[in-house]
Amino acid sequence: xxxxxxxxxxxxxxVSALPAETVELSDSLGRVLAADVVARVDLPGFDNSAMDGxxxxxxDVVGATSGSPVVLDVDGxxxxxxxxxxxxxxxxxxxxxxxxxxxxxxxxxxPVEDSDGGVERAALSLAAEPGRHLRRxxxxxLAGDVVLRAGSVVTPGRLALIAAANVPEVSVAARPRVxxxxxxxxxxxxxxxxxxxxxxxxNGPMLAALVAGADAExxxxxxxxDEARAVEGLxxxxxxxxxxxxxxxxxxxxxxxxxxxxxxxxxVEFVKVAMRPGMxxxxxxxxxRQTPIITLPGNPVSSFVSFHVxxxxxxxxxxxxxxxxxxxxxxxxxxxxxxxxxVEFTRVVLDAEGARPSGGQGSHMLxxxxxxxxxxxxxxxxxxxxxxxxxxxxxxxxNN
Amino acid sequence: xxxxxxxxxxxxxxVSALPAETVELSDSLGRVLAADVVARVDLPGFDNSAMDGxxxxxxDVVGATSGSPVVLDVDGxxxxxxxxxxxxxxxxxxxxxxxxxxxxxxxxxxPVEDSDGGVERAALSLAAEPGRHLRRxxxxxLAGDVVLRAGSVVTPGRLALIAAANVPEVSVAARPRVxxxxxxxxxxxxxxxxxxxxxxxxNGPMLAALVAGADAExxxxxxxxDEARAVEGLxxxxxxxxxxxxxxxxxxxxxxxxxxxxxxxxxVEFVKVAMRPGMxxxxxxxxxRQTPIITLPGNPVSSFVSFHVxxxxxxxxxxxxxxxxxxxxxxxxxxxxxxxxxVEFTRVVLDAEGARPSGGQGSHMLxxxxxxxxxxxxxxxxxxxxxxxxxxxxxxxxNN
Numbered sequence: 001x002x003x004x005x006x007x008x009x010x011x012x013x014x015v016s017a018l019p020a021e022t023v024e025l026s027d028s029l030g031r032v033l034a035a036d037v038v039a040r041v042d043l044p045g046f047d048n049s050a051m052d053g054x055x056x057x058x059x060d061v062v063g064a065t066s067g068s069p070v071v072l073d074v075d076g077x078x079x080x081x082x083x084x085x086x087x088x089x090x091x092x093x094x095x096x097x098x099x100x101x102x103x104x105x106x107x108x109x110x111p112v113e114d115s116d117g118g119v120e121r122a123a124l125s126l127a128a129e130p131g132r133h134l135r136r137x138x139x140x141x142l143a144g145d146v147v148l149r150a151g152s153v154v155t156p157g158r159l160a161l162i163a164a165a166n167v168p169e170v171s172v173a174a175r176p177r178v179x180x181x182x183x184x185x186x187x188x189x190x191x192x193x194x195x196x197x198x199x200x201x202x203n204g205p206m207l208a209a210l211v212a213g214a215d216a217e218x219x220x221x222x223x224x225x226d227e228a229r230a231v232e233g234l235x236x237x238x239x240x241x242x243x244x245x246x247x248x249x250x251x252x253x254x255x256x257x258x259x260x261x262x263x264x265x266x267x268v269e270f271v272k273v274a275m276r277p278g279m280x281x282x283x284x285x286x287x288x289r290q291t292p293i294i295t296l297p298g299n300p301v302s303s304f305v306s307f308h309v310x311x312x313x314x315x316x317x318x319x320x321x322x323x324x325x326x327x328x329x330x331x332x333x334x335x336x337x338x339x340x341x342x343v344e345f346t347r348v349v350l351d352a353e354g355a356r357p358s359g360g361q362g363s364h365m366l367x368x369x370x371x372x373x374x375x376x377x378x379x380x381x382x383x384x385x386x387x388x389x390x391x392x393x394x395x396x397x398x399n400n
Numbered sequence: 401x402x403x404x405x406x407x408x409x410x411x412x413x414x415v416s417a418l419p420a421e422t423v424e425l426s427d428s429l430g431r432v433l434a435a436d437v438v439a440r441v442d443l444p445g446f447d448n449s450a451m452d453g454x455x456x457x458x459x460d461v462v463g464a465t466s467g468s469p470v471v472l473d474v475d476g477x478x479x480x481x482x483x484x485x486x487x488x489x490x491x492x493x494x495x496x497x498x499x500x501x502x503x504x505x506x507x508x509x510x511p512v513e514d515s516d517g518g519v520e521r522a523a524l525s526l527a528a529e530p531g532r533h534l535r536r537x538x539x540x541x542l543a544g545d546v547v548l549r550a551g552s553v554v555t556p557g558r559l560a561l562i563a564a565a566n567v568p569e570v571s572v573a574a575r576p577r578v579x580x581x582x583x584x585x586x587x588x589x590x591x592x593x594x595x596x597x598x599x600x601x602x603n604g605p606m607l608a609a610l611v612a613g614a615d616a617e618x619x620x621x622x623x624x625x626d627e628a629r630a631v632e633g634l635x636x637x638x639x640x641x642x643x644x645x646x647x648x649x650x651x652x653x654x655x656x657x658x659x660x661x662x663x664x665x666x667x668v669e670f671v672k673v674a675m676r677p678g679m680x681x682x683x684x685x686x687x688x689r690q691t692p693i694i695t696l697p698g699n700p701v702s703s704f705v706s707f708h709v710x711x712x713x714x715x716x717x718x719x720x721x722x723x724x725x726x727x728x729x730x731x732x733x734x735x736x737x738x739x740x741x742x743v744e745f746t747r748v749v750l751d752a753e754g755a756r757p758s759g760g761q762g763s764h765m766l767x768x769x770x771x772x773x774x775x776x777x778x779x780x781x782x783x784x785x786x787x788x789x790x791x792x793x794x795x796x797x798x799n800n
Contacts, residue, residue, distance in 0.1 A: 025590060029609045029798065044764060045594055080648075080698075081586025081626065083597040097656075099586065099698065101597040140765050148770065156613050156798045160606035160700055161770040164599075168591030186481025186499065190425060191568030194445055197483040197501040199564075206560035209429045213556050226481065248480075298480075298499065300560055329752065352729065364444060364499075365540050370548065370561040398429065398556045 002281075003380075004309060004343045007273045008323075011283045011310050014292040017320040018174040018242060025162055028154045030215050031172035032320045037148040039165035042138035047102040050133045054093040054115060054122055055106035058130045069116070069123035078103060093122055102134060109133035141165060151320060173320035176216040176242045180207045181234060183224040183249040183258050184298060202366065203247040203303050207296075210307050211245075213398025216315045224249075224258065231261035234293075235286045242318055244291055245311060248298030250280045258295055262286070268293060274342045274380055277302040277363035278309065299363040305345045308375055308394055328374065328393040330355045332385045340383035347372035348393065355391055373399050402681075403780075404709060404743045407673045408723075411683045411710050414692040417720040418574040418642060425562055428554045430615050431572035432720045437548040439565035442538035447502040450533045454493040454515060454522055455506035458530045469516070469523035478503060493522055502534060509533035541565060551720060573720035576616040576642045580607045581634060583624035583648040583658050584698060602766065603647040603703050607696075610707050611645075613798025616715045624649075624658065631661035634693075635686045642718055644691055645711060648698025650680045658695055662686065668693060674742045674780055677702040677763035678709065699763040705745045708775055708794055728774065728793040730755045732785045740783035747772035748793065755791055773799050 002010075020034030049055065055078065064070040072093040078086055078100040086103035088094055093110070094103055102109075107130045114126035126132075141147055147165050148158055154170070162170060187201040188194050204221045211218050219241045224230045226249065234244070249258030250270060259282065262268040268284030279302075282295035294311055296303045313323035333354030338344035348355040350373050357376075359368030374393035378385060385391060402410075420434030449455065455478065464470040472493040478486055478500045486503035488494055493510070494503055502509075508528035516523040526532075541547055547565050548558055554570070562570060587601040588594050604621045611618050619641045624630045626649065634644070649658030650670060659682065662668040668684030679702075682695035694711055696703045713723035733754030738744035748755040750773050757776075759768030774793035778785060785791060 026605055026608065029612060041594065041600065043766060045599055046596060050762075050764075079585070079626070081584055081597060083586075083595045085596065099584075099599070135762070135764055140760065140762075140767050147767065155770075155796065156606055156609035157704065157766075157772060157796065158770040159609045160602045160704065161766040163590045163602035163605040164700065164766050166590060166592075166594070166600045184481055184499075185479070186483075190563045190566060192566075194441065194566070195483045196446060196485065197481060199445055199499070200441065200566045202560045202563035205426055205563040206556055208426065209556035209559045212429060226479070300564065304557065304560065360540065362450075362535070362540075364450075364535055366443060366557075366561040366564050367540050367547065370555075370558040372557060396555065396557065 001272045001274045004273060004275050007271060007281055007283070008310055008313055011294055011314050012317055012323055014283060014285060015243070015314055015317050018176060018318050020171045021174050022169050022171050025159065025168055025170060028170050028172055029156065029159060031154050031175070033148055033150050033152045033154065033170060034173050034320060035150050035171040036146045037162055037165065037167055037170060039141045039143050039145045039147050041166045042143050043141035043164055044135050044137055044139065047137050048099050048135050049096045049102060049109045050098065050135050051109055051111040052098050053096060053109045053111040053133065054124060055088055055096040055103055056093050056108055056110055056124070056128060057088065057090060057106060058108040058128055058132070060091055061110060061124050061127050064124050064127045066125040069125040071121055071123045074118060074120055074122050093124065095119070107131065176315050176318040177219040177240065178211045178216050178243045178245060179219045179239065179241045180204055180211065180221045181224045181244070181246045183226060183231070183246055185226045187223060202300050203298065206300060206304060207245055207247065207307065210397050211315070214312055214315045215319065226257045228257060228261050231257050235262070235265055241291060243314060244286065244293040246293065246295045247303045250282050250295045250297055262295065268295070270295070275309070276339050276342045276344050278306040278345070281306065281310065300366055301363040301369055304369060305375060308397065309345065312397060325394065327377065328395060330391055330393050332356070332387055332389045332391050335384065335386045337384055338378045338382060341380055343380050344378040346376040346378060348374050348376045350374050350393060355393060372396060401672045401674045404673060404675050407671060407681055408710055408713055411694055411714050412717055412723055414683060414685060415643070415714050415717050418576060418718050420571045421574050422569050422571050425559065425568055425570060428570050428572055429556065429559060431554050431575070433548055433550050433552045433554065433570060434573050434720060435550050435571040436546045437562055437565065437567055437570060439541045439543050439545045439547050441566045442543050443541035443564055444535045444537055444539065447537050448499050448535050449496045449502060449509045450498065450535050451509055451511040452498050453496060453509045453511040453533065454524060455488055455496040455503050456493050456508055456510055456524065456528060457488065457490060457506060458508040458528055458532070460491055461510060461524050461527050464524050464527045466525040469525040471521055471523045474518060474520055474522050493524065495519070507531065576715050576718040577619040577640065578611045578616050578643045578645060579619045579639065579641045580604055580611065580621045581624045581644070581646045583626060583631070583646055585626045587623060602700050603698065606700060606704060607645055607647065607707065610704070610797050611715070614712055614715045615719070626657045628657060628661050631657050635662070635665055641691060643714060644686065644693040646693065646695045647703045650682050650695045650697055662695065668695070670695070675709070676739050676742045676744050678706040678745070681706065681710065700766055701763045701769055704769060705775060708797065709745065712797060725794060727777065728795060730791055730793050732756070732787055732789045732791050735784065735786045737784055738778045738782060741780055743780050744778040746776040746778060748774050748776045750774050750793060755793060772796060
């Protein structure tokens, strides 16, 4: 029996980072930078005022207080967006707005709150020292600076920085394209009436949601009948996708056609992994293009857990990210038992008190799955979690 | 000066939850349920096997052990997806696959691992008691059960439950549509060359990313010249949007046209809020349709913080969610000073050691904003955070 780590290494060996593509900045949210972003301008781009007030020479306001203000003539206004070149003559002030360029000769700003607000003459009650209430050109970023490294995910804050750095397009990892197939003659589509022995196919919609939630693209969602010909069609599948996922047909049943047919190709390996749920797993490549395929077990909960443990790292690697998502450290708010000898992925709810199992943990229990926020990763050598024990949690995709 | 809570209450008073709409399940990811979801089928839909193995009458395997197995004739196979009605005769077994319907008369399953795997006769080495390795019809969910409550966000796990419950469409809150306007004559679009005194407009792209990251829809991103006519155009703005956001033109500058023109309408109020950054704020309604408007300050960092503090609650309320996002409890990994008398929203990075300021905290500092993962909410009566102090963190939109 493989360990979780061994099978994860095996699936990761099937893929490497996709080639980069260039996208408009407005299309880059959530994408992974494939190249460093270099600023094209200084930030700020010019010395400017941090306040609405008066641009002054600091020497002209020495000793100014509210009891004894300095009164200066006001030589006009400078608004934000003023592109003229102003010069401040000695002994006078200019009204200046937040973000407006500092006139030549000025070295400080007296905020309007420290004045009488005068338009032609102003009484200034702050002895602003040189540099006071100024933002200096380039004090945040210099043109030529690397402002973001390749591998960073574009968040709204980073997008703001890229925009301010005047970079209209960025190089990002291509978004992985994923095809999803559910196998099983017993499956009927959502909204159809299941006859005796049939069940509604929840794996297809669920995996499509997980793939989308992981910032990858769903190239198609389909079904596979439990017939050799259907699965052989999968082997011949030659659409432009980066990963194929199947569910079902991989355990020890006599009708597990996915396993039977794909085993025979010699390029897909079926194994047992020491984990619960999700023991029966398969992975390899199919078709002329040697497209990576991961075959997940058919139980919805097993399939859901397997996605997080094996597929998510593969999607992250394809997108140029560190494959391992960050685990959350927490404490157990209550105790629970697990099976020894296998890594157990307990569906838990994390709140201010800690993590607790979200309900029935059977691999067919979708009610508990719906409430869960994380998977607690319980090592194979543990069979009991006690209240207060530290636990490591894998955040669920799309649960934010 | 208003408190943050007072201004948040004022902006929330402008909106109420949008009307519901019905969407296909596959389009529901991330949406907010507007009605309870009621199961249309039992889960499981029929008694079925939890293992690949042999369906038996438990009375027929009493005393079976590996040393002394019970040998039974095998009366055929039942696969998952078999819709026929089988009857198990006394004294025989049937091969059964995981998920396959239990034949009438059987009350337990012996896993294939506890057998010799026989096809015509099988030696069974487990004395399976009644109910062993069975999943009972309806043990997870009963048809008619409310499986999800209105107000729940559709996550991949919940989508799986809705699918399994055989519900093909759900009622969800409409997605808020938001128009975004950046004001300021000094703004040039990303990729254009700023002249002296001009700056690249990062607020428009940033707010578009934040709106999208908050699961709302960007109806348009535009600019407003610092002229009364441009802003008056905004008042006449009559597109089908649920919220208008502006940035800039709201502080004490002489050229703050947004504030001047919208103040005159009598339906938009401009206030100072006791927070840093983000003190100058405005909110109200404009146009014939009385569209809610929130005017944010023009500093990118102030605008970013104000979005999280005021706009995000409004978008959540429009979508039918509790307006207040959940704060994260953490400890300070290092100390920092804040201004007293105002709530300070410090841009911080949270890692395993705790929260620390992400860099320069000036309201024009985009470099530090790009690295931040949370805003630390430092109350107005605090002026110092010490290492190890508990801090409350607001997670940044789109940073997951």
